[in-house]
Amino acid sequence: MYNPFDNLDINKESPIILGIESSCDETAAAVIRGREVLSDEIASSATIQALYGGVVPEIASRAHTDEIAKVVERAVQNAGITYQDIDAIAVTYGAGLLGALLVGVSFAKSLAYALNKPLIAVNHIRGHLAASYLTDKTLKPPFVTLLCSGGHTAILYAKNQTEFEILGATLDDAVGEAFDKVARVLGLKYPGGPNIENCAKEGVANVTLPKMFKGGGGYNFSYSGLKTAVINYCHTKEQKGEAYSKADVACSFQKAAIDVLVEKTMEAVKEKRVDTVTVGGGVGANTYLRESLKSACEKKRIKLVLPEKRFCTDNASMIAAEGLIQFQNGNFADMSLNAKASIPLTTTLNVPKKGGV
Ligand code: KG4
Ligand code: ZN
Numbered sequence: 001m002y003n004p005f006d007n008l009d010i011n012k013e014s015p016i017i018l019g020i021e022s023s024c025d026e027t028a029a030a031v032i033r034g035r036e037v038l039s040d041e042i043a044s045s046a047t048i049q050a051l052y053g054g055v056v057p058e059i060a061s062r063a064h065t066d067e068i069a070k071v072v073e074r075a076v077q078n079a080g081i082t083y084q085d086i087d088a089i090a091v092t093y094g095a096g097l098l099g100a101l102l103v104g105v106s107f108a109k110s111l112a113y114a115l116n117k118p119l120i121a122v123n124h125i126r127g128h129l130a131a132s133y134l135t136d137k138t139l140k141p142p143f144v145t146l147l148c149s150g151g152h153t154a155i156l157y158a159k160n161q162t163e164f165e166i167l168g169a170t171l172d173d174a175v176g177e178a179f180d181k182v183a184r185v186l187g188l189k190y191p192g193g194p195n196i197e198n199c200a201k202e203g204v205a206n207v208t209l210p211k212m213f214k215g216g217g218g219y220n221f222s223y224s225g226l227k228t229a230v231i232n233y234c235h236t237k238e239q240k241g242e243a244y245s246k247a248d249v250a251c252s253f254q255k256a257a258i259d260v261l262v263e264k265t266m267e268a269v270k271e272k273r274v275d276t277v278t279v280g281g282g283v284g285a286n287t288y289l290r291e292s293l294k295s296a297c298e299k300k301r302i303k304l305v306l307p308e309k310r311f312c313t314d315n316a317s318m319i320a321a322e323g324l325i326q327f328q329n330g331n332f333a334d335m336s337l338n339a340k341a342s343i344p345l346t347t348t349l350n351v352p353k354k355g356g357v
Helices: 046-052 057-079 098-115 124-135 175-185 192-200 224-239 246-272 287-299 317-328
Strands: 016-021 026-033 036-044 088-094 119-123 143-148 153-158 164-169 276-280 303-305
Touching: 016 057, 016 098, 016 124, 016 317, 026 057, 026 317, 036 057, 046 057, 057 098, 088 098, 088 124, 088 317, 098 119, 119 124, 119 317, 124 143, 124 276, 124 317, 143 246, 153 246, 164 246, 175 192, 175 224, 175 246, 192 246, 192 287, 224 246, 246 287, 276 287, 287 303
Parallel strands: 016 088, 088 119, 143 276, 276 303
Antiparallel strands: 016 026, 026 036, 143 153, 153 164
8 A cells, every 4th residue: 555654754864855857858857865966867859859949749748758767767876776765756747748747747656656655746846946955055045036947937035945925927928938939030949048048159239129127017027029029120131131140139139138137136135135046947057147147146245046057957856856845844745646737836736744744
């Protein structure tokens, strides 16, 4: 019978958590011991997806199905542990592509059942927010977090490890989505973000683009106007038969998209009177964002916790990191866990279990 809760010690020092992530095009597994990453494995279908110009859900699901067992096995092997050493299995249950999520959730449930280990449901976004705890092992809330991924853009106030106040969010497109769409307009390959960043290195920010809520709109963002302005600029030039520099457009777009994130994050720091800023999500891998935030924080003597680039984009260590928080709070999922394509930004499904009080 499945009952991993009777002898569970949630106060155990440095529990070992296996994290599994399959919400989009990366099949990932990682093992952490406390906040220390023991292994971090990833198999990406991005190269195949690039042929189609974006993520094709069925291709992602098939790639996960091919890779999941191998990736998990590698994560356990490379961590130098046995399956029995694992204290809990944490898996992304949402948000994401349903078929893709189901591969990870079904695998994690089967493994938890077979090993009689506790199962933890992880909200992908909470995983992005938890990545900073791996970078700075002494990090403690309260702090302000800039969340900037392919699906979300928001500024949050982390009251403690499990409670967040959403100070503002995008009213339309996410910043990563805008990078991907602008990349397509410029004829750059998927994934758009890193390709815009590379292209921008050769350019200067000399194209006039809308200011995007700068100095207004509270902590909210809007990226659809900026995206449309870039599209209009390129189309007008093409219709007139005038040449334009893709690098200058990429550089101008990158600056417009990122300056507003940095500016509003620093306003939130001031309002909330915190001394620490963290970053989560794929756009956090952008060098211009990293440098801008670093210099803004240095100026105000604010501590900046910037996860390594590989922990900004999708990975399983961040899922394990959020799993650790849930573990230490005694919150677990059961075998009825299902994948969910969309869930509220910071919600969690886990409930307190025996040993969890
Ligand atoms: O967090 P993430 O890996 O997946 C989601 O949960 O959405 O974010 C993916 C997004 C994509 O839109 C991608 O283009 C963007 O992050 N991204 C970047 C960079 N690396 C990834 N955007 C700008 N610069 C980058 N270097
Ligand atoms: Zn993500």
